Amino acid sequence: xxKTLKRRALAGTVLLMALLLTLSLAACTDxxxxxxxxxxxxxxxxxxxxxxxxxxxxxxxxxxxxxNQTASSLSFTMGFDMSLEESASGEGLTMNMSGPVQIxxxxxxxxxxxxxxxxxxxxxxxxxxxxxxxxxxxxxxxMGMQFKQQMSGDEALSQNKAELLFFAxxxxxxxxxxxxxxxxxxLSFVLDGTQMTELVDEALASSLQNLDVDxxxxxxEVQDVVVTARLDANGALLExxxxxxxxxxxxxxxxxxxxxxxxxxxxxxxxxxxxxxxLDSYAEAPTS
Numbered sequence: 001x002x003k004t005l006k007r008r009a010l011a012g013t014v015l016l017m018a019l020l021l022t023l024s025l026a027a028c029t030d031x032x033x034x035x036x037x038x039x040x041x042x043x044x045x046x047x048x049x050x051x052x053x054x055x056x057x058x059x060x061x062x063x064x065x066x067x068n069q070t071a072s073s074l075s076f077t078m079g080f081d082m083s084l085e086e087s088a089s090g091e092g093l094t095m096n097m098s099g100p101v102q103i104x105x106x107x108x109x110x111x112x113x114x115x116x117x118x119x120x121x122x123x124x125x126x127x128x129x130x131x132x133x134x135x136x137x138x139x140x141x142x143m144g145m146q147f148k149q150q151m152s153g154d155e156a157l158s159q160n161k162a163e164l165l166f167f168a169x170x171x172x173x174x175x176x177x178x179x180x181x182x183x184x185x186x187l188s189f190v191l192d193g194t195q196m197t198e199l200v201d202e203a204l205a206s207s208l209q210n211l212d213v214d215x216x217x218x219x220x221e222v223q224d225v226v227v228t229a230r231l232d233a234n235g236a237l238l239e240x241x242x243x244x245x246x247x248x249x250x251x252x253x254x255x256x257x258x259x260x261x262x263x264x265x266x267x268x269x270x271x272x273x274x275x276x277x278x279l280d281s282y283a284e285a286p287t288s
Contacts, residue, residue: 057175057187061229064237071268072107075100078118079262087247087254095122097129102271109153113273132275139279148282171195173224183233191225193244219249220257239264 068074077100085092099118105111114133119126129142133156139148167189174190200220225244232238243260 055175057177057189058169058172060177060185060231060235061187061189063235064229064231067236067268068266070107073104073270074106074266074268075102075271076266077101077264079260079264081258081260083258084248085256085258087256092255093123095120097121099129100265102273103157104271104273106157109157112153112157114156115273115275132273132279134273134275134279137279139282141276141282146282147285148279149285167191167225167227180230184238185231185235187227187229187231189227191227193222193224196222196225196244217250220246222246236268237266239266 078098080097081094082096083092083094097118097120099116102115104113112133114131116129116131118129120129121127127143130140131142132139133151133153136150136152137148138151138156140146171191172189173192174188176188178186178188180186197220200222223245225242227243228241229237230239240263241260242262246257246259248255248257
């Protein structure tokens, strides 16, 4: 059963990655669709009151996201929680991942450097996943394996500069702004699950081509996606929480997915990446 569940968990994770990729691409979509405030979603820490400026939430978010994308240096702590439960049996698994991410010289992809030090917990196992990037190579040290993979700076940046910060304005069903006592704001968005599901369906075929998985054997129905963000008094992003639930169907088995990513301690201060010795001795893996 555990082996089957692991296989289904992999299928679910593949679908999840397709969803996140699609959401990042959706940032380029035109149009606007806003609704009423989302009430108590993402209540602001530090106190505050919901204002009548709810239609400004996306504009504040867009400005904060652009700062994130154009920053020369970026550091944050990433937390990832996912649970997958088989609807019929109630059996399932959870996956938790957390740790710091640092990116230096991000404004120049040819000089970009990156480090990631994550702790992963799944099915009773605790693993360390470390990665570094410099001089056109991604280096990985995980589960006793050390390998490197050639990758351009542009491609590495696209994978690591917090792509969860993107979504299209026309995906918003509800949005709100809460003024904080410290002069900042807390933003809350509810993204339309139906639209997200449609985007995933469109992305599945191309996303799964190289994984030898038949897209028709996998299906996902995403519920509304909730995004909350905390900004400082200058409009810079301090924290972001991105969560949704979904129903997955694979091999005739229905599963419930619960997903949450938290980005905290976001900073744009200059960082220095410390690389371990011996990276050049890592075995080279083929470029996927």
